[in-house]
Amino acid sequence: MSRLKIKKGYNIRIAGLPADEIKVGQVPSRISIQPNAFKSTKPKLLVKEGDSVQIGSPLFFDKNNPKVNWASPGGGVIKSIQFGPRRVIENIIIELDRDEKYIVGQSFQADSISTLGKEIVLDKILDASLFPMIRQRPFNKIPNPIQSPDAIFISGLNTAPLSVDLNIALSTRLESFQAGIDALSQLTTGKLHLTLPVESVLSEIKNCVINTISGPHPAGNVGIQIHHTSPLKPGKIIWTINAQHVATIGDLFLTGSFNPQMVATIAGPMVNDPTHIASRIGCSIQSLLHKQLKNGFSRIISGDVLTGTESSIDGFMGFYDSSITVIAETDEREFLGWLKPGSSKTRYTLTNAYFKNGNRNFSFSSGLNGGIRALVPIDAWENVLPMDIMPIALFRSIIAKDLEEMEQLGIIECDPEDFALCSFACPSKIELSEVIQDGLDLIEADG
């Protein structure tokens, strides 16, 4: 076990913090899964519009990896399948039945799960079509189930702005979580690392190596935890899985079926009563944000403000996401705004670092807050990147498409989510996390 202290980084003080209670919102009538959102896969449909499905029925599979199926997160009728350009499958929408049916498979005693053996565990997860919950580093994609990971990492804390507090979300699911750890720990020949905050409801979990981490965001990012505990190198593969999905896997072993329930947050400056809310995988945003949107033009994001994807009130929560964040879309132009060292709305890098302004939270909007310029290296990136990576040198090597230098500078240890704060803090408004993704794509394509 290791104790990590992260110094670099920043907790963005954005308004609309979710309350600590779990509210029950409107019951959704529809849910969805977005096949196109899974990187490096070739989805092939197993269902068509009008088919009836149960929770856990396979909806589509990956042509590159035919063993990997995706389970239906709801029971009902396939309402529509939406295609995008070049017939990529964008959205499978399921109209839910009043009482949904589950596919029920074999269940196990809690104390027997840790002795099942790798083959049974892997087959169970693949058969239940829940394997896509697991992702691998490098590249943050769904792994090839045949490859054995060198380690498994699970982050037991979310530090991203307005994200779910896992102590709240998991305090009632400890048995499921333990069962999930028992199962997953058998998938690797190495260790299963669970990284926790100093105070966590998960600190009594067994069958894993427990590390603690403290510090500002991105301390909760699994990429940062890997980097400081067991850093990646060429040929090394690490699997990761979201903490709430560990409990889902645990439920699969304990009950034999897929439990799509989870806790999400609805938060941000444009939400009336930001709170934790009982939700489910792929939940419709309409049902979560029912009567919660403030007046005004807003941007609805599935996920957190740093890494989420733009959606709409008619959209659905992404497969790996557990928050819906709403910020204002603004067209306002401040008169001579650049003369002020900070602004009343948002400030971090310059003045805010020293003049704390109490504990005010700021109503961030979608404004870029400046023009795009060439890089002026005043350490804005380095101050929020707690990794032994030289971001400027790496950035330049990616722009130059120099594959060899990118690898030497450690691109495979990087993931865009760890660089999101760099984009946030950059005075030149350079999209560093996008550039990192480009670099990873180049390396992945090169093999």
Place this chain on the structure above:
Amino acid sequence: MKVLRNLMDKMAPVFEEGGKLEKLYPLWEAVDVGVYNTNKKTKQAPHIRDSVDIKRVMILVVFALLPLYIFGAINIGVQGSIAQNMTRSWNENLWIGLQQILPIFVVTFLTGGFWEVLFASIRKHDVNEGFFVTGFLIPLIVPATIPLWQVAVATTFGVVIGKEIFGGTGYNIFNPALTARAFIFFAYPGAISGDKVWVSGVDGYSGATGLSIPAAIEGGNAKQLLDSFTQFDFSWWNMFIGWIPGSIGETSKILILLGAGFLILTKVASWRIMVGGVIGLFSTAWLTNGLAKYSTNTMLSLPAEYHLVMGGFLFGIVFMATDPVSASQTNKGRWIYGILIGVMTIIIRSINPAYPEGTMLAILFMNAFSPLIDYFIIKGNINKRMARYAK
């Protein structure tokens, strides 16, 4: 302010694509976002951005420079009155100084602005804020008596050769303001030479700079020579406060230190470069002090704390060497870069007989070497990683 915004919105189509003046779009864009913050939005994650942008970074440097402008203006008047043996009020001194500074300032901005807009129009990018700081720096590093045409030529050289031919702000190798000064220094040594100072308001009145006094005499004691100099008051405290003749903005060391504190607090300038520079200066000066008894070179005996407050060293290390683009861009590299500037300054001041002042040349020299320093620092990071990968 609604009226102005509406008026500007009406004018916008003239400059946009297909408009009559579309070639001047960069100029229009600069004015537009100068008056009102941009309303550009994020297109992808992260969906929110900090309110810092290059404009705010640059304006903070200007805030740090403004006290030097005011002190510089008063000091021009004060030096003139001392030379003419008269007493004037602060206001009169300030007014006389402003009459000298404002034309230099206006010429710098007109010339530099012209080149910025021209390059932005041809290369079709936004007008960059980088010149904003360069334009504020150039008047501070020239003597008040400089002919205005030389300011124009030097600004042109600094902006075009020092920056634009490399691709503009962010791509330059040398600090543009310092390039401009180096140009006058070598092309028109009659106006700015480093061994003589001129006092404004009195024709042809000039005197030795503090640094040139020990440099000119062999086998003396530098501190005694300075203390016994009568034309100007070269005591340590007076040089620290700044009531001495010199380039407009570099005389008041105390205000420069205040500016340095501001830039470090706001994280605009690297404290590593500044501290490194002072360390390099002190240690090399102590070394030359130790060697002074073996040589007839008087400069070798000048105490380190005098080196600190004399000439343009503090101004250079605080405002010039910390230019983030032309300086070293890695933290370890910044230490090396800063220390070597301090070392080089003393070497040029003490050992090179040609130039009594060495800060400008030291910074330009290290500007040229900063990519090499960074190369080795990055190589070190790579080697460490490769060793781990090989395990």
